[in-house]
Amino acid sequence: MIMSRIEAPRDEDTAATGDLVGRLLDGLPAEAVLTDPDVTASYANDMASFCPAGAPAVVVLPRTVEEVQHVMRTATALRVPVVPQGARTGLSGAANASDGCIVLSLTKMDRILEINPVDRVAxxxxxxxxxxxxxxxxxxxxxxxPDPSSWEMCTIGGNIGTASGGLCCVKYGVTAEYVLGLDVVLADGRLMTTGRRTAKGVAGYDLTRLFVGSEGSLGIVVRAVLALRPKPPEQLVLAAEFSSAAAACDAVCRIMEGGHVPSLLELMDRTTVKAVNDLAHMGLPETTEALLLAAFDTTDPAADLAAVGALCEAAGATQVVPADDAAESELLLQARRLSLTALEAVKGTTMIDDVCVPRSRLGDMLEGIERIAEKYRLTIGVCAHAGDGNTHPTVCFDASDPDESRRARESFDEIMGLGLELGGTITGEHGVGVLKKEWLAREIGPVGLEMQRAVKQVFDPLGILNPGKLF
Amino acid sequence: MIMSRIEAPRDEDTAATGDLVGRLLDGLPAEAVLTDPDVTASYANDMASFCPAGAPAVVVLPRTVEEVQHVMRTATALRVPVVPQGARTGLSGAANASDGCIVLSLTKMDRILEINPVDRVAxxxxxxxxxxxxxxxxxxxxxxxPDPSSWEMCTIGGNIGTASGGLCCVKYGVTAEYVLGLDVVLADGRLMTTGRRTAKGVAGYDLTRLFVGSEGSLGIVVRAVLALRPKPPEQLVLAAEFSSAAAACDAVCRIMEGGHVPSLLELMDRTTVKAVNDLAHMGLPETTEALLLAAFDTTDPAADLAAVGALCEAAGATQVVPADDAAESELLLQARRLSLTALEAVKGTTMIDDVCVPRSRLGDMLEGIERIAEKYRLTIGVCAHAGDGNTHPTVCFDASDPDESRRARESFDEIMGLGLELGGTITGEHGVGVLKKEWLAREIGPVGLEMQRAVKQVFDPLGILNPGKLF
Structure with missing residues (x-):
């Protein structure tokens, strides 16, 4: 729909591209404008599977707000679509280029402008x-x-665009919780400031939160005021093995119902544990059906772990092993962090889903995923931010096998359908992008979709901001 | 601007009002439709001073979502403005009636539908x-x-409309942090669901947060999914006296910079302390220039209070008194809770401001307020959610004295101007309503204002939802 409002990309028209590049160079230094097709092609994709990407007409790397404004003014004048990008570690295709677009990479705007320990803002x-x-x-x-798995590479701008989560969310929430205010360059190049740098503030509509998770479809974030917290004590981790995924999910429910506030509560299923062992020979217990990792960063983490360990045992844990120190904790977390890489190695290709359900339905979700894996004759490993009910069912398949690829795609969709049935969402933290846009309507319904499109229209009347994403 | 798009209120036209009431009665029981002018007049105001209010044509008290939908369909058909109301404890006139409007009181929709300890939602x-x-x-x-001062009376719907804060915010944040999803009846009567009941979720734009703090200007919230936390231990309170407001603000900065996470960090200035003593004879130290209350609801609150007490002494506290138990703590908090009532008693009328500054600028704010009080020859008492930098400068004046009233109004505005100069906001938690709408543009700027108006237009194309508020 949005695409249809844009003039057809004119990248086949050298004169038009020349005009675009010429105009961009009026306000950008030469080294900030990349046109070599081999180079621009390397900016076509983020890390999502199964998401189409086009060939950018040009890649720009502005260093100042004024340069971003120039890019947007040019794009508006010429009706050229703009695809904003951070480190392109996203998993939904939200940063994929479209044909003839300007890729607007924000990676060179990488200054930390302020860190204020009294106000606790950056x-x-x-x-x-x-x-x-x-x-x-x-x-x-x-x-x-906020600590998405890609935290060593991903950018704050990208995190804001996708409202990223991570392992910390069960205690500390997602990126959205930490964005107090934004400077945003609008589609027409005007600069808008939203929000605040104070601890509280309710002056007008919360446009800050509207931009968080908007996947670059409403404007270009060029500055962010972020809330910080005092550094907590180092966390201590416990591992618990279970003879069924259901028992592990029961433990999760008992822990949360018991009023505990773990800093991390992660689950790896049998398939994931085996994949990690195969990859890294970590000596994880292969007889386990589900491995639960719980951590506390409190003043007395050992006491908290003891309480949680007892709940795990009550739920049927076959073994409970608290780490003695930070080094042992780190080893356990490494296993978790390797999960996706390890699952990728199983069959060469993966589709990582991101379905989040109410945590009381986590057991139903895992049981359903196992049923779906059987139905489609696929290996689906699950690691989950269990405390959040946020599962990452990861379909492992051979992309060179068309039938297996089709089954992978179908199982992926069926997992989302199951998540919605259980009162969940199609995406807990990875976003909609290209990957799930057909599913968005199913989740939010026709009225919600209509209002969302209307909001998009307010900020992007020409439909040049990351077209074809989200809707 | 918005008002001009509505047909002139026709309350002088009995036939029109009769038509309106008749249509409302088609979908509402008789006892839910109030038309006696004496009764409807009692719904004209919230608790703000200096905010004009009109005479409602009718007050409706629906009990179901369908009834709210009927009210909005009727209002849209007849182009009648709708003013949604909770308990009318607001302090910005956001719930004030306009002439000929339908007052839509949500107070009869008061069921708690679910409390789920595993999912930690209500x-x-x-x-x-x-x-x-x-x-x-x-x-x-x-x-x-969320615990606004009016918590014994105010409704969750009203809290959502104004994004209310309270004493807890320094540790636990404001209402916005606890709203996961909403059911909203739109201006035309359609029902829209936003958000989620899961711990995380990023499917589409965050319309939930757009509605929080929107003061009933975008739609009618008819159901909310709220996040809950485990109940913390009872908090223990410490009182510290200072010989200057600057020293107390310095203590606040040291506490926050020191990485402490108090569950409450409140400041009362000399004027407020005296007013509370005059009202309730609480024996607070009248020689103090500023009284700071700090509390912790941790597992070892005495240790936390000791550390914070030492920081207060380092900042020049003349006396530091930690409470021994919950009962003593409660007494100290009572003094704080009485502050506004006590300041009201000083001169009969008050204007309560709500300026929030970065907490590092709290000292400058208090100094500036003192200067403004002197300039306008007024008594201005300040109590503040000091840990948030959120001040409530309260102008005490005699409303029967026109000159003093004028000076009160001018000082009120000057305080907001000072807040903006210090990098703050005109409203930390009370909202814009009628009281501060002329100031909103100054805070958010012309581009922000334009976009906010455009968002309003999306949800309320006829301008019938709480017209004349916010903008």
Whole structure:
């Protein structure tokens, strides 16, 4: 729908592309405008599978707000679609290029402008890498919680675009919770400031949160005020083995119902445990049907782990092993962090789903995924941010086998359908992008979809901002 | 602007009002439609000073979603403005009636539909009183943090409309942090569901947060999914006296910079302390220039209070008194809770401001307020959610004295101007309503204002939803 409102991409028209590049160079230094097709092609994709991508007409790498404004003014004048990008670690195709577009990479706007320990805020440009910020604030005794798996590479701008989560969310919430205010370049190049740098503020509609998770479809974030927390004590991890996934999910429910606040509560199913062992020979217990990792970053984590260990045993854990120290904790977490890489190695290709259900339905979700894996004769490994009910069912398949690929795609969709049936969402933290846009309507319904499209129209009347994503 | 798009109110036209009431009665029981002018007049105002209010044509008290839909369909058909109301405890005039409007009181939709300790959510209708919900979830070992001063009266729907804060915010954040999903009746009567009941979710734009704090100007919230937390231990309070407001603000900065996470960090200035003593003879130290209250609801609150007490002494506290138990803590909090009532008693009338600044600028804010009080020859008492930088400068004046009233109004505005100069916001938690709508543009700028108006237009093309508020 949105695509139809844009003039057809004119990348076949050299004169038009020349005009576009010429105009961009009026306000950007030459080194910030990339046109070599081999180079621009390398900006076509994020990390999602099964998501089509087009060939960009040009890639721009602005370093200032004014340069971004120039890019957007040019795009508006010429009606050229703009695809904003961070580190392209996304998993939904939201950063994939469309044919003839301007890829607007924010990676060169990577300055941390301020870290304020009294106000507990950081002010950053969008290209700052998550881990860079996390380490920088750590030096001030502060903590920026959001920690997507890609935290060593992904940018804050990308995190804001997709409202990223991570392992920390069960205690600390997602990126959205940490964005206080934004500077945004609108589609027509005007600069808008949203939100605040104060702890509280209710002046007008919350446009800040509207932009978080909007996948670059409403405007270009060029500056963000982020909330920080005091650095918590180092977390201590416990591992619990279960003879069934249902028992592990029961333990999760008991832990949360018991009022515990773990800093991490992760689940790896049998398939994932085996894949990690195969890849990294970590000596995880292959007889386990589900491995639960719980952590606490409290003042007395050993006491918290003891309480949670007892709940795991009550739920039928066959073994409960608390880590003695930070080093042992780190080893256990490494296994979890390797999960997706390990599952990728199983069959060469994976589709990572991101269905989040109410945590009371986690057991039903895992049981349903096992049924779907059987039905489609596929290997589907599940690792989950279990405390959030956020599962990452990962379909392992051979992309060179068309039938297996078809089954993979079908099982992926069926998993989303199951998530909705259980009162969940098609995406807990990875976003809609290209991958799930057909599913968005099913989740939010026709009225919601109509209002969302109307909001899009307000901020992007020409439909040039990341067209073909989300809707 | 919005008003001009509505047909002139026709309350002088008995036939038109008769038509309106008749149509409302087609879908509402007789007892849910109030037309006696004496009765409807009692619904004209919330608790704000200096905010004009009109005479409602009719007050409706629906009990079901379908009834709310009928009201909105009727309002759309007849182009009649609708003013949604909760308990009318607001302080910005956002719930004030306009002439000829339908007052849509949600107070009869007051059912708690679900409390789920595993998912840590509650599902409620908008008319549930904050304290009722807090107590109900408490019985399940859960905690709903938002605690505006009016918590014994105010409704969850009203809290959502104004994105209310309270004493808890320094640790637990504001209402917005606890709203996961909404059912909303749109201006034309259609029902829209936003958000989720899962811990995480990023499917589409965050319309939930757009509605939080929108003061009934985008739609009618008829159901909310709220996040809950485990009930923390009882908090323990410490009182610290300072010989200057600057020293107290310095203590606040040291506490927050030191990485402490108090569950409450409140400041009362000399004027407020004196007013509370005058009203309730609480024996607070009248020699103090500023009284700071800090609390912790941790597992070892005494240790936390000791650390914070030491920081207060380092900042120059003349006396530091930690409470020994919950009863002593409660006494100290009572003094804080009485502040506004006590300041009201000083001169008969008050204007309560709600300026929030970065907490590092709290000292500058208090100093500036003192300067403004002197300039306008007024008594301005300040109590503040100091940990948030959220001040409530309260102008005490005699409303029967036109000159003093004028000076009160001018000082009120000057305080907002000072807040903006210090990088703050004109409203930390009370909202814009009628009281501050002329100031909104100053805070968010012309581009932001234009986009906010355009968003309003999407949800309320006829301008019937709480017209004349916010913008």
């Amino acid at each position: 002010v950053v440009e969008p290209g700052v890498v998550n881990a860079t910020l996390s380490r920088a604030v750590g030096e001030h005794g502060l903590y920026y919680p | 599902v409620v209708e908008p008319g549930v009183v904050n304290a009722t919900l807090s107590r109900a979830v408490g019985e399940h070992g859960l905690y709903y943090p």
